[in-house]
Amino acid sequence: MTAKQKLILALDVDNRSRALEIVDRLSGHIDIFKVGLELFTAEGPSAVKEIQDRGKKVFLDLKFHDIPTTVAKAARAAARLGVFMFNVHASAGSEAMLRVRDEVVAFSLKEDRPRPLVLAVTVLTSQNGDVLKTELGVQHSLRTHVKHLASLAKRSGLDGVVASGQEAPMIKEHLGRGFLIVTPGIRPSTYPPDDQKRTMTAAEALRAGADFIVLGRAVTNHPDPEKALEQICMDIGTGG
Ligand code: C5P
Numbered sequence: 001m002t003a004k005q006k007l008i009l010a011l012d013v014d015n016r017s018r019a020l021e022i023v024d025r026l027s028g029h030i031d032i033f034k035v036g037l038e039l040f041t042a043e044g045p046s047a048v049k050e051i052q053d054r055g056k057k058v059f060l061d062l063k064f065h066d067i068p069t070t071v072a073k074a075a076r077a078a079a080r081l082g083v084f085m086f087n088v089h090a091s092a093g094s095e096a097m098l099r100v101r102d103e104v105v106a107f108s109l110k111e112d113r114p115r116p117l118v119l120a121v122t123v124l125t126s127q128n129g130d131v132l133k134t135e136l137g138v139q140h141s142l143r144t145h146v147k148h149l150a151s152l153a154k155r156s157g158l159d160g161v162v163a164s165g166q167e168a169p170m171i172k173e174h175l176g177r178g179f180l181i182v183t184p185g186i187r188p189s190t191y192p193p194d195d196q197k198r199t200m201t202a203a204e205a206l207r208a209g210a211d212f213i214v215l216g217r218a219v220t221n222h223p224d225p226e227k228a229l230e231q232i233c234m235d236i237g238t239g240g
Pocket of ligand 1: 010012036061121122123124125126162163184185186194196214215216217218
C-alpha cells in the first residue's frame with residue numbers, strides 16, 4: 001500500500017458544504033474520508049453519498065454500541081450505503097460482533113457488492129488507564145484490556161480494530177499481521193494533543209504497525225491544511 005492509501009482524514013464538521021470543501025481541497029492527498037457522529041447526525045447518508053460521488057471512499061465512524069439486533073441492522077444499513085469501512089464497539093460483545101459480521105457478509109453476497117471492512121473500537125484514544133480504572137471500573141491494565149477486546153473482535157470474525165499506535169505492536173504480535181489496525185490520535189511532535197491521551201506521530205504509528213492512520217485536527221485546524229498534510233506525508237516518507 002502507498003502512503004496515500006493508508007491515510008484517512010476525519011471530516012469533523014457540522015455541515016456538508018464545509019465537509020465537501022475539505023474533500024475537494026485535500027483530495028489530491030487523501031482517498032479515504034471519515035464521516036463521524038457530528039457530520040452524520042447533522043447531514044445523514046447524503047453526506048456519505050456526496051463524498052462517494054467524488055470517487056472517494058468513506059470510513060463511517062459511528063461506533064455502534066447497542067443490543068445485537070440493533071447493531072446488526074445498523075451494520076446492514078452501513079453496507080447498503082457502500083462504505084469502505086465502519087466500526088462497532090468491541091464492548092458491545094461477541095454476539096453483537098458475530099451478528100454484524102454475518103449480516104455484512106450475507107448482504108454483500110446477496111447484492112454482489114464489495115464487503116465493507118468491519119472494525120472494533122477497543123479503548124478510545126482519549127482514555128487512559130486511570131479513566132478505565134477510576135471511571136469504568138476496569139481493574140486490569142489498559143494494555144491487557146485492549147488485548148482482550150481485540151482478541152474478542154478477532155474471534156468474532158471482524159477485520160481489525162481501532163487502536164492507538166502505542167498498542168499496535170502488541171496487537172500485531174498477538175493477533176497476526178493480517179488483523180488490521182486503524183490508528184487515530186495522530187499528532188506531529190509540535191502539535192498539542194487536544195483531548196487525546198495516547199498520541200503518536202504518523203510515522204511512529206505506521207512503524208508501530210498501523211495499517212491506516214486517522215488524521216484530524218492536526219490537519220483540519222491547521223492554518224494551512226495542505227502544508228500540514230504535505231509535512232506529514234514527508235515525515236512518513238522519511239520515517240521522521
Ligand atoms: O482531531 P483528532 O486527530 O483527535 O481526530 C481523531 C478522530 O478519530 C476523531 O474523529 C475521533 O472521533 C476519531 N476516533 C478517535 N478514537 C477512537 C476512534 C475514533 O479519536 N478510538
